[in-house]
Amino acid sequence: MIIRGKVLRVLPDDTNTDEIISGKYKYDVLDIGKLAVHTFEAIDPSFYKDAKKNPGSILVAGKNFGCGSSREQAPRVLRECDISCIVAESFARIFYRNSFNVGLPIVECKGILAHVDKEDELEIDLDGGKIRNITKGYELSFKPIPDFMQNLLQAGGIMSYLRKSGGYE
Amino acid sequence: MGKTMAEKILSRKCGRDVEPGELVVCEVDMTFAHDGTMPLAIQQMKNELGTTKVFDSCKVAGFCDHASPSPSSHISNVHTMMREFARENCIDFYENGDGICHQIVLERYAAPYKVIVGADSHTCTHGAVGAFATGMGSTDVGAIMVYGKTWFKVPESMKIEVDGELGEWVTSKDLFLSVVGDIKADGATYMSMEFVGKCIDDMEVEQRATLTNMAIEAGAKLGLCKADDKVKEFLREYGRGDEFEELYPDDDAEYLSEIFIDAQDIEPMIAYPHRVDNVAPAYEFKGMHIDQVCIGSCTNGRLSDLEIAAQILDGEEVCKDTRLVVYPASRSVFIKAVERGIIEKLLEAGAAVCAPGCGFCIGRTVALGDGEKALSTQNRNFKGRMGNENAEIYLSSVPTAAASALYGEIVDPREVL
Numbered sequence: 001m002i003i004r005g006k007v008l009r010v011l012p013d014d015t016n017t018d019e020i021i022s023g024k025y026k027y028d029v030l031d032i033g034k035l036a037v038h039t040f041e042a043i044d045p046s047f048y049k050d051a052k053k054n055p056g057s058i059l060v061a062g063k064n065f066g067c068g069s070s071r072e073q074a075p076r077v078l079r080e081c082d083i084s085c086i087v088a089e090s091f092a093r094i095f096y097r098n099s100f101n102v103g104l105p106i107v108e109c110k111g112i113l114a115h116v117d118k119e120d121e122l123e124i125d126l127d128g129g130k131i132r133n134i135t136k137g138y139e140l141s142f143k144p145i146p147d148f149m150q151n152l153l154q155a156g157g158i159m160s161y162l163r164k165s166g167g168y169e
Numbered sequence: 170m171g172k173t174m175a176e177k178i179l180s181r182k183c184g185r186d187v188e189p190g191e192l193v194v195c196e197v198d199m200t201f202a203h204d205g206t207m208p209l210a211i212q213q214m215k216n217e218l219g220t221t222k223v224f225d226s227c228k229v230a231g232f233c234d235h236a237s238p239s240p241s242s243h244i245s246n247v248h249t250m251m252r253e254f255a256r257e258n259c260i261d262f263y264e265n266g267d268g269i270c271h272q273i274v275l276e277r278y279a280a281p282y283k284v285i286v287g288a289d290s291h292t293c294t295h296g297a298v299g300a301f302a303t304g305m306g307s308t309d310v311g312a313i314m315v316y317g318k319t320w321f322k323v324p325e326s327m328k329i330e331v332d333g334e335l336g337e338w339v340t341s342k343d344l345f346l347s348v349v350g351d352i353k354a355d356g357a358t359y360m361s362m363e364f365v366g367k368c369i370d371d372m373e374v375e376q377r378a379t380l381t382n383m384a385i386e387a388g389a390k391l392g393l394c395k396a397d398d399k400v401k402e403f404l405r406e407y408g409r410g411d412e413f414e415e416l417y418p419d420d421d422a423e424y425l426s427e428i429f430i431d432a433q434d435i436e437p438m439i440a441y442p443h444r445v446d447n448v449a450p451a452y453e454f455k456g457m458h459i460d461q462v463c464i465g466s467c468t469n470g471r472l473s474d475l476e477i478a479a480q481i482l483d484g485e486e487v488c489k490d491t492r493l494v495v496y497p498a499s500r501s502v503f504i505k506a507v508e509r510g511i512i513e514k515l516l517e518a519g520a521a522v523c524a525p526g527c528g529f530c531i532g533r534t535v536a537l538g539d540g541e542k543a544l545s546t547q548n549r550n551f552k553g554r555m556g557n558e559n560a561e562i563y564l565s566s567v568p569t570a571a572a573s574a575l576y577g578e579i580v581d582p583r584e585v586l
């Protein structure tokens with residue numbers, strides 16, 4: 001899978017799930033479309049509008065992106081904001097798992113922060129493990145995603161994967 | 170080659186030797202969700218898999234704990250939906266006021282060698298009794314509820330060996346805050362944090378559960394302590410002595426990293442806004458006014474926690490400018506605390522003692538005002554966590570919180586008690 005898009009935001013280390021989507025909404029809204037309006041609300045109020053204006057954008061982040069609670073509303077709202085991929089120095093474990101489960105491509109790439117600015121255009125080759133910064137003409141590689149997880153992404157998430165394969169083997 | 174505790178459990182589950190980094194599919198012995206995560210799990214089962222039937226009604230439970238007792242009509246409707254699902258499936262269902270999922274799972278379900286997956290990040294708590302317990306999202310748990318299985322990456326392990334004894338008024342909470350201050354919030358990402366050494370051996374399960382509960386704050390997949398005589402005693406106390414089985418790491422187990430700590434070096438610690446790994450000794454905050462002190466949560470709301478708070482507050486009065494809120498972690502904790510006169514002492518000192526549940530921890534039933542500062546025994550101090558983005562949350566042990574409630578400001582319990 002090849003993903004191409006512009007970098008909408010460059011986020012710091014340890015961006016947590018409370019910042020992505022505040023816990024105060026998760027009880028009130030089961031409708032992800034309505035919930036997504038509040039994405040990054042407390043720290044970046046214009047995020048939702050900007051993301052919607054630029055569908056297919058990429059997020060770049062520092063270490064431990066998505067730490068904190070297990071709320072999978074976090075990757076869901078980001079997908080709902082039309083984010084096509086997140087590239088981070090590293091991800092928190094539950095967020096990492098949840099992203100594949102909901103079909104949101106994410107890539108762990110050491111050194112990414114040093115080579116990307118907001119608005120840069122990136123091309124990400126998930127199978128080949130390469131990120132090309134088209135704006136800066138720079139290429140970085142990352143450890144390719146295990147087959148099983150690529151299958152999850154291709155199926156569109158864990159549920160459609162299980163539905164199609166009728167369970168685990 | 171020897172095995173860590175996590176490797177031992179997964180190897181037995183898979184019926185073969187597994188290695189860190191491998192992806193394995195294995196059966197889950199118990200799974201659960203709460204009012205913050207269960208509605209989405211049910212919705213996913215229904216919409217994506219076309220079923221609302223669970224694989225085994227004895228291995229699934231639901232909890233109304235995060236917003237409990239329900240503070241709004243909307244949440245009451247969410248609870249109704251969960252109740253219907255529970256009734257249809259004949260699963261164990263815990264009502265408003267029964268307590269926090271992790272405390273109840275510890276009391277009633279967790280045991281050595283069990284694989285437990287909860288739709289809540291602090292599911293790692295159950296490693297305190299030797300379970301392979303980890304948190305996942307609602308979709309993962311919805312899939313487990315239907316198939317009874319899930320996939321895991323076998324984690325690498327980090328050994329945390331703590332020798333010696335903790336000083337007076339120093340607790341396992343202070344120990345964990347020191348560790349996360351050193352290794353940082355991503356220091357154990359994907360790993361099994363395995364706590365060993367004399368200091369851990371000496372701890373009761375309740376104190377160990379504070380360590381394993383917070384393993385996720387260092388990014389770990391799980392936290393584990395040995396299943397030894399203390400675990401046996403704990404299970405027996407809850408009528409489950411027959412579920413005991415020893416679990417130890419092998420002497421020649423391989424760890425990705427090892428940390429050695431002398432318990433004597435640990436001091437009462439504070440995690441200051443807005444990160445759990447922002448830590449400093451309590452005395453550095455001396456004199457800082459606190460508007461609300463909160464004692465409870467799945468980290469520090471157990472009987473021994475309330476007991477120590479009552480011991481400190483006995484016959485004293487909470488400072489006039491400070492509110493003290495106490496949430497026992499479960500109904501059984503609450504009942505025992507009433508029987509032992511603990512609740513009476515807390516009430517007489519001026520505490521608001523509320524129905525068991527998550528309460529203040531996420532600001533659903535008790536929220537902070539603008540510009541307020543809270544000192545809490547919970548596990549997270551993220552911005553906005555207690556219901557207000559313009560408030561500050563400081564984290565501490567129970568002794569530090571209780572002593573600070575008396576003074577209305579942060580104190581080092583060793584200096585004032």
Ligand code: SF4
Pocket residue numbers: 235269270271289291466467468526527530531547548
């Ligand atoms: S007490 Fe707090 S940390 Fe524990 S389960 Fe409840 S909300 Fe989560």
